[in-house]
Amino acid sequence: MSHSNKAIVSVTNDLYTDQRVHKICVFLEQQGYSVLLVGRKRKHSKELPLRSYKTKRMRLFFDKGALFYAEYNLRLFFLLLFKKSGVLVANDLDTLLANYLAAKFKKSTRLVYDSHEYFTEVPELINRPKVQAVWLKIERHIFPKLKTVSTVNSSIAEIYTKKYGGKVYVVRNISNLWQQKKIATKESLGIPENKPLIIIQGAGINVDRGAEEAVEAMVFVDAVLMIVGDGDVIEALKSRVNKLNIANKVLFYGKKPYDVMMNYTHYASIGLTLDKDTNLNYKFSLPNKVFDYIHTSTPIIATNILEVSKVIKQHEVGEILTDFNPENLALKINELLNHPDKLAQYKNNCLIASKIENWEKETETLALMYPKIES
Numbered sequence: 001m002s003h004s005n006k007a008i009v010s011v012t013n014d015l016y017t018d019q020r021v022h023k024i025c026v027f028l029e030q031q032g033y034s035v036l037l038v039g040r041k042r043k044h045s046k047e048l049p050l051r052s053y054k055t056k057r058m059r060l061f062f063d064k065g066a067l068f069y070a071e072y073n074l075r076l077f078f079l080l081l082f083k084k085s086g087v088l089v090a091n092d093l094d095t096l097l098a099n100y101l102a103a104k105f106k107k108s109t110r111l112v113y114d115s116h117e118y119f120t121e122v123p124e125l126i127n128r129p130k131v132q133a134v135w136l137k138i139e140r141h142i143f144p145k146l147k148t149v150s151t152v153n154s155s156i157a158e159i160y161t162k163k164y165g166g167k168v169y170v171v172r173n174i175s176n177l178w179q180q181k182k183i184a185t186k187e188s189l190g191i192p193e194n195k196p197l198i199i200i201q202g203a204g205i206n207v208d209r210g211a212e213e214a215v216e217a218m219v220f221v222d223a224v225l226m227i228v229g230d231g232d233v234i235e236a237l238k239s240r241v242n243k244l245n246i247a248n249k250v251l252f253y254g255k256k257p258y259d260v261m262m263n264y265t266h267y268a269s270i271g272l273t274l275d276k277d278t279n280l281n282y283k284f285s286l287p288n289k290v291f292d293y294i295h296t297s298t299p300i301i302a303t304n305i306l307e308v309s310k311v312i313k314q315h316e317v318g319e320i321l322t323d324f325n326p327e328n329l330a331l332k333i334n335e336l337l338n339h340p341d342k343l344a345q346y347k348n349n350c351l352i353a354s355k356i357e358n359w360e361k362e363t364e365t366l367a368l369m370y371p372k373i374e375s
Helices: 019-030 065-082 093-105 129-145 154-164 211-220 234-244 258-267 289-295 306-315 326-337 340-354 359-369
Strands: 006-010 034-040 054-058 087-091 110-115 148-151 197-202 224-229 250-252 270-273 300-303 318-321
Touching: 006 019, 006 065, 006 093, 019 034, 019 087, 019 359, 034 065, 054 065, 065 093, 087 093, 093 110, 093 129, 129 154, 148 154, 148 359, 154 306, 197 211, 197 258, 197 289, 211 224, 211 234, 211 326, 224 258, 234 250, 258 289, 270 289, 270 326, 289 300, 289 306, 289 340, 300 306, 300 326, 306 318, 306 340, 318 326, 326 340
Parallel strands: 006 034, 006 087, 034 054, 087 110, 110 148, 197 224, 197 270, 224 250, 270 300, 300 318
Antiparallel strands: none
């Protein structure tokens, strides 16, 4: 196979739960590319399920902070430099420098940048101006030189276009049409049989994403909250659950493969997406859990975040909280649980919306970025 048919896709995570990148790799294969996905292997990383494309996870000396990013980008640069490729796909700003430098040495290699979020405004950076300044410097130096850029929603695309000019494609992080042939039983999943179920899910259950308020709300709700995923507030949430004495109402299932996670989502009466408007990244976010809920016909309760509200209002698949706190969240959950007719209507609307809001539709934009390679 010619090196022009080879695509190397890179991320800084351990590849296990990154569905966006996985879906893009599969799409690239369908377009005729031979794909290598590069990430890292952490101390507690799980083994990857078998995939149709090649993967490489680098073991690093440093796990976080400046030394991690420096080591990762240095290792990635040399890997990209010496592997033949026609396309390099950098996912987020933390992989862009290595990809950009490698592409400069490989004149026939095309660089594509996929920004999964408004990276320089994430919560981890806005209170660390010196670190933020470093990432901004990298972005300002490289972004205007990029020829092919995509991001996850129109709000972030508009910001980048205003800052740097040029076209930014929008490829939303939407679920594939979900068609699980066999649903696991509640018993096998460890789900209570006779209680209404609420879910909050995802790989980024982090600060300012509303999980704390969701836990507090369960004091006032006769239901079970399933937390399926991982993030930096999980340990604090477990501690809070114990202090509130609601261990029977809040269950932690940890990180699950996507198809397994969706079984939990399938059984939920309500799905929560509760990002707060505390930073520009969250203000313009559109979490993929919104579409996971739609695809399992799970009505949604969401905070009033621009892109999320737009989807929920357009398809009438849930409720928006304009004043977000534990008490109001509990009131909204109880209101829906006490009105099964409204829940049923939202579930039906989800079913209709899933035929419109799916990854298969989003790939029409990807096809413009990665034209099919004729063998």
